[in-house]
Amino acid sequence: MRAAFILLIRQKLEEEQSVLRQHIVQCLHTHSDLNTKIILQQLTESDEQSWPELLATIYSEPLQQLRSRLEMVEAALSQIHIGQYGSCSDCEKTISSETLLMDPTEQRCAECKKHRRY
Numbered sequence: 001m002r003a004a005f006i007l008l009i010r011q012k013l014e015e016e017q018s019v020l021r022q023h024i025v026q027c028l029h030t031h032s033d034l035n036t037k038i039i040l041q042q043l044t045e046s047d048e049q050s051w052p053e054l055l056a057t058i059y060s061e062p063l064q065q066l067r068s069r070l071e072m073v074e075a076a077l078s079q080i081h082i083g084q085y086g087s088c089s090d091c092e093k094t095i096s097s098e099t100l101l102m103d104p105t106e107q108r109c110a111e112c113k114k115h116r117r118y
């Protein structure tokens with residue numbers, strides 16, 4: 001996969017990551033319980049990678065949606081980091097750039113996605 005393409009994808013992912021984090025913080029501010037306040041405090045102090053982990057204990061549907069998306073974005077970023085981005089997790093073929101541009105967190109090639117049932 002070309003370096004320029006990876007760079008583009010990385011920018012997209014980092015942009016989405018920062019938007020998701022803003023939404024998560026906004027969402028947390030709508031809760032006033034002590035647990036949420038403690039977590040909010042921890043988020044601002046902690047290493048960025050542990051956000052999904054810290055958020056796991058909050059039972060709020062919109063927040064968990066943001067959290068799971070953040071987890072996917074961070075997983076894709078770490079795949080870029082270790083040089084394993086863009087391979088299908090089922091067949092290990094290279095995922096097409098069209099697919100990755102549509103969703104940079106995609107883990108499966110179009111073919112495997114078709115055969116997979118949820």
Ligand SMILES: [Zn+2]
Binds near residue numbers: 108
């Ligand atoms: Zn595949």
